[in-house]
Amino acid sequence: MSGEPELPRIPDTQGPHAESLGEWLRGEGPDVDIALCTRIRFARNVQGYRFSTSLDAREAADLDAFLRRAIASLRIEPPLTTHELTHLDALEREVLVERHLISREHAHSERPRSVAYDAGESVAMMINEEDHLRSQVFRSGLCVGETYRAAEALDDALLGAVPIAFSEQFGFLTACPTNVGTGLRASVMLHLPALVWGDEIERAAHSAQKIHLAVRGMYGEGSRALGDFYQVSNQITLGRTEAEVLEDVETAVRQLVDWERRVRIALLSGRKADQTKDRVFRALGTLQNAHILTSEECLTNLSAVRLGVHQELIQHLTVRDLNQILLLTQPAHLQQLCAERLAPADRDARRAGVVRAVLTRAASR
């Protein structure tokens, strides 16, 4: 048999292009076996402009240009590069969404708008999204304090360069009242397969919701959490200090991390161990062998394999291999990698090919 389609060349994350995974999938940092990434976001608006949602086209272009210049003038590390989204095609914008650098709404909006981010993708500033400026800082692993300090430094630089709308009574003013006050959102992306398999995820989510944190599936719509990825974030921005909010998030996330860790150990003890290994290795076998793979099945199997790698059941794979698969098998990345637009059915075959290519390379290391 010939006819095996040539697999796309997979970028080598071990080599000089290691930064291509971006900060949120770098796979290093405290508790990164469960907490993939910490993110701090500030919502800010510029004095003298209406909110973005109310701007006419000329005003929007004016604001966009103003903020691009302002960001370019900031003396910050790492340096940022600014990209006007209207200069990018739909696929390029979709790639930025999949890398968590811009929101889906920002990709699809028709306003003049931009994004500034650094080479390591640890900082991303959206211009003319719902607010004039949404600054985000990412750190691999669970590190709320460190991420906050980096975001605060960025915000301080911004406040020194741009007149930001602020009210003594309410704090920072934002387009949507849910962000007024601190304009701060702290979120941590968690991988909680053991809580899902052990049927404890509902109770776990509820414990975080009790202190007004939001728990959402990172992939999929509504309450479905494909791949067992969850995002925990604060909802309150008014009436609590930044320090209090950060502590709420950190405390709740630590609780979830400990809980997940206990259940992982239980899943590999006694009579459950065979079932867990069965689930983990079958998932690996499917990823290594499938020739057609939907996005959903890919995420589900990646989740089991990720657990297997972190619990040292699987020795020859690294988390970076899995993160690369997670990133590259998303629709836009897949099409960019294959250098062509693909119908959904063809994507499933290409996705399977990319997964096999990454895993084959890992097995031959």
Add this chain to the structure above:
Amino acid sequence: MSGEPELPRIPDTQGPHAESLGEWLRGEGPDVDIALCTRIRFARNVQGYRFSTSLDAREAADLDAFLRRAIASLRIEPPLTTHELTHLDALEREVLVERHLISREHAHSERPRSVAYDAGESVAMMINEEDHLRSQVFRSGLCVGETYRAAEALDDALLGAVPIAFSEQFGFLTACPTNVGTGLRASVMLHLPALVWGDEIERAAHSAQKIHLAVRGMYGEGSRALGDFYQVSNQITLGRTEAEVLEDVETAVRQLVDWERRVRIALLSGRKADQTKDRVFRALGTLQNAHILTSEECLTNLSAVRLGVHQELIQHLTVRDLNQILLLTQPAHLQQLCAERLAPADRDARRAGVVRAVLTRAASR
């Protein structure tokens, strides 16, 4: 993680124990990619004894001893060794059933009874089964004529040594009227995954049934054919000559073999190819990685992998590897290999271990 249970040492079928697969799984011969094995069976009864089902214990013991001596005296190749089933324990008898050397009824009957077979397991004679003697000859692959000639030579030797019940009007007399006449059953074991996957198996079976052949699943009960294995055999023993019966079976089987082969090619053409490869390789991935494997799932996945090996999608496995798995994962073989009685739930873990061991060895060749 330690705690991987030690896998049983798998006999090496490539080495001096190669004969341990038996003739029916030897995996060589005409059309063996679809027709695993041809079998010819003669039902014979000894003059002067009532049929086995009517014998009292003393008569049964007497007949059993008489036929053991008679068979030992036959000057035939290959030489046979005789085993009294009452000297074997239940597990040993079950192993003989799984090797197709005796019937399940013969294993469980309480009569004094025996079996004689050769080292290569190409000949098996059951003493005191439903008939006094059931002689079977096996040949790997599709070779009705050659198998018949070997069975005929064996039968001639027997007829020269033992007074066999024969009626000029009816032919050979048998305990059940369905065998009277020739006492001949010719059967071929077929692997028909493409006809099953392509939803043509019903039509195919019907075409054989039209000329009074029986088509039965080899594994499983009733109409379910686990692993896509089917046995095609004649039902008529009276009113048609042996030559006519053999021709019926051979013609029908050839038709099924050609049909299966056409559909296999179609399954690997055009848009179906990806789906077929997906099915084949996922099955391989499951067998290589599962830690819990029921007998049914094992057969299902083996079937897909067998197709993959024969169609040269899978290069590193041989049919003998698969045949060894087929043989060793049966309950009695599994328990013999593990040298202990296993509860069904433990069997599923051991079965998975045996499968992984065979496939790992194959991958490292």
